Structures are given as structure tokens and as C-alpha cells.
Amino acid sequence: MQFRADQYYQVSLEPMQQARSIYQGGAAYALAIYCGGLAVESLLRAFRWADDSSFEGRHDLSELLRASGLLRIDYDSLRQKGASEEAINDQGKKLRAAMNEVVILWHNNLRFASEASLKTFLHKASRLHGIKGDPVKKHAMDFLDAAQTVINHGVMLWQLKKK
């Protein structure tokens, strides 16, 4: 089945809402991460497909990210309006950090991970150290926060594209 760019865009918004509901439910953090990652992947596909529907990015987020142009920041516009270089760099850093967080946990092997296998991965990646309480919950929250940041940026860009 062939999806159009605008279909990928619509599809990206629903799983993000579902991811938050699942996270708030507290019973399936790995599933919440899955839904959040799916939302970001769909968004990247929407941007990529809008330019070239023949693109074969599969599920590689890094590759999709490069091709999507989603991390585009309009530096000229910011400078023209008098934003400081520090403020401009901060916005870029914040967005890249959010995307990195998504890419790390949306690793191919983790896309279908159970709670237990996610915890094993976090342990091997030394990401459990110093976390009080449920580390999977904490990582799910960080992941969804990052995914939502990326989605917010994407929604803004998509609206500008539609003008």
C-alpha cells in the first residue's frame, strides 16, 4: 500500500497522543516508546515523501532524518529579527538533543522490545545508573518528551509548508 506524504503526516499525530495515554496508564512503557517512535518515523517519512515519494528509507531513522530536512532551522530569519547567536545555537542544540534521544531508543532492535528486553538494553548502555524509581518509566518519559519536541517542530514546519 502506497502512502502519500500528507497521510504519513496525519498518521504521525495519532500515535503520539496514544503514546502519552499509554505512558500515563503506567502499564506498558515499552509500548509507549514504540508508539512515540512510530510517530516520529511517520513524521520523517511525511517530510521525505513530500519531496520524493520514491525514497526507500526503511526504518532507519538516521537516514530518514538526513533526508527529511526536519532539523532545518531558519538561521537567517532568526538573525534578521535580532536573535543572539547564543539563543540561535540553543534552539538548534535543543532540537538535535531531542532527535538524538529518539534515535538511540528507536534502534531497530528495540522497536519491538518487551519491558524486560528494554531494561536489559538500558543496563548494557549504562543508562540505569543513578536513576531512582522505575528506570524504564524514566526513559519512557524522556523518550516521549524528546519525541513530542520533534513532533512539535514538525507540526510547525508542516504548517509553513502548507501556506
Place this chain on the structure above:
Amino acid sequence: MAAKEKIVDALFRALKPEYVRLDDDDGISGIVVSRLFEDMSALDRQTKIDEVLSAAPLSQDERRKVLMIAGVTPAEFETVGARIRVHKIRQMANGAVEVLLHGGSSDAGYVRDALNNQKGIRTTEPKPVIGAPGVLMSFRAKGPSASPLTRAKALQILKSDPYIEVMSNA
């Protein structure tokens, strides 16, 4: 009132946004730009927006139509190259025009300069519009007596600036 208008109304009342844009294509999605989101995580912003929607007079079907409303700060909105939005240009009786725009004093300063850069045009100090929905600034601009500034001329000047967007109903 349609669901989209009810949502826009609720967002304006609760979040004092600088800008709201919602589209209704197989579901409602869009952005709300507000300073209230500063220092809030992306998830907390969504929780806040959910609270606003829950308190709005929406039926269950209308609530289900909402796909995603992204909550962003003015600084984040700037990163995508969003232009300064001129909300209204009004012709005044004394051969001047009043310009209303979304944003803070730096945005108003930029729009003012776009007019001041034209020969003979002088502008007043921008002031916030009290009681407006969202954050609006206004100032007046006047041309020389030999060539008064008309609304049409002001529109032409502002529309030609790449960093200014004149709203369709301005």
C-alpha cells in the same frame, strides 16, 4: 460554533497565545504559540493543552477530532522561519494608518522599521493592545502631507518584506 472555533476560543482564553493556527483536514491539528510554555517540558505542555480541551464545551465526537495541537514557545516558533504576522491595518481619519501585529516589542520594532525606511514615513512608539485575544502590539504610521500614507500603500510595503506576513483579513 464549529469545533475548530470552539478550540481556538478555549486556547485563547486559557493560554494567552501569541498565535494559534489550526487546520481541519480529516482531524484537527495545528499549533498554539504561547509564552506560558516557556520552562515547561514538551509532555507537560501537552497535558496543559489536554486540560484546556477537557474544559472546553466540546462534544465527545468533537474532542476525538483533535489529532494534535503542538504547544510551542515564541522562540521555538521563530526557528522555523515564521514571519511576523500583521493582524490588521486600519485607515485613520488624519491620513495615518494603525498597524496591529502579533508579537512583542522586537517584532513591532521590525515592522515599524519596514515603514520608517520609506521616505517621509514616521511611526509612533508601539504599545501593547490591552484586552486583545493573544499578544498584540499596535502603532501608527503617517506619511508626509504631500503624500499621505494610505492603507493600500502600507499593505504594499509590508507585503513586500520577506519577514512579514500580512494576514489575509488584515
